[in-house]
Amino acid sequence: MQTIAFTNQKGGVGKTTSAVTLAAAAAERGVDVLVVDLDSQGSATELLGPDAPPAAGVADVIGTGPDERGRDVPPARWSDVVLTAREPGDVAPGSGRVDLLPATDMLVASEEHLYSTGDLWAVGAVVSGIRKTGRYGLCVLDCPPAVSRLSVNAVAGADLVVAPATLSSMTIRGIERLHQLVEVVRDDLGEAPRVLYLPCAVDARYSETRRLLSEFEGAFGEYPGGDLLPAVRTSSAAGLAFARRQTxxxxxxxxxxxxxxxxxxxxxxENGAVHLPATAPLA
Known part of the structure; x- marks a missing residue:
């Protein structure tokens, strides 16, 4: 199982859309996918999850620290919390399943707990345990849009980090913060995953957009030699799909x-960052 963390310390850049759409695209190819919603806003959970708010979520698996009486609360087993978001064949004929570790309000308590303990490997430990079951081919982590202990944990536990970015000068600030976050992981663990950048909502009809995209290409280089993934064009489908709770x-x-x-x-x-079934044609 490969794990990709979708993160950017600036909101509104297509982070959740990228996470759930890539997950659906992988499921379409026959991969069984797990989406882990680490964002307390719960957008991925709202799109993929049940109508009613889930009673438990990924926070219960990570841990939330002592209760109000100071008693230790043991972490839940991920298998007791995971929800089926899409059955096999739901996304497309022959597609894999999509499961969800949902977000709940308790992620705030998990954030505080991780901050107090300084733990950088809580999410990584959960991911490692899930990987050992062989149940999924891909795990997607949807991270909060902030420099937080949950974001650091997600980066530490990921094989690859994808940073969705809109082509604006404000994006540079988010990239700088992301580099700081990755360096925290590198300093503490001695290594950190590769970071790739994903231009989103690109409208090449505008000269300013073309100029900024050219600057990004010059700064990062195209993947796999560089760190810039193919651009995602602007589309109203993202909002319309979300309103229908679809990818x-x-x-x-x-x-x-x-x-x-x-x-x-x-x-x-094609470059080994995601493994697809041998029978699945590449895009």
Whole structure:
């Protein structure tokens, strides 16, 4: 199982859309996928999860520290908390399953607990345990849009970090904060995963967008030699799909958003960052 953390310390850049759409694109190719929602806003949970708020979530698996009486609360087993988001065949004919470790309000308590303990490996320990079961081919971590202990934990536990980014000068600040976060992991653990950048909501009709994209390409270089993934074009499908609680792959399979994320998945698969079934054609 490979684990990809989707993170950017600036909100509104397509982080959750990228996480769930890539997960759906992988499931479409026959991969069994686990989505872990580490963002207390719970957007991935709202899209993929049940109608009613889940009674337990990933916070209970990570740990929330002592209760109000100071008593230790043992972490829950991930298998008791995981939810089925899409059964096999739901995303597309022959698709894999999509499961969800949902977000709940208790993620705030997990954040405080991780801050007090200084633990950088709580999420990594959960991911490692899940990997040993062989149940999934891909794990996607949807991270909070902030420099936080949960974000640091996600980076520490990931094989690869993907940073969705809109092409604006403000994005640079988010990238700088992400580099700081990765260095925290490197300093503490001695290594850190590779970071790739994913341009989102790109509208090449505008000269300013083309200029910024060219600057990004010059700064990072195209993957795999560089760190810039293929751009995702702007599309209204993201909001429309979310309103229907669908991924873009389900909502508009032939639309540009689904096509672009399939292309991103294909590039990652061609270079070994994601493993697809041998029978699945690459984008």
């Amino acid at each position: 873009a792959v389900e909502y508009q399979p032939d639309g540009r958003l689904a096509q672009d994320y399939r292309a991103v998945l294909g590039v990652l698969a």
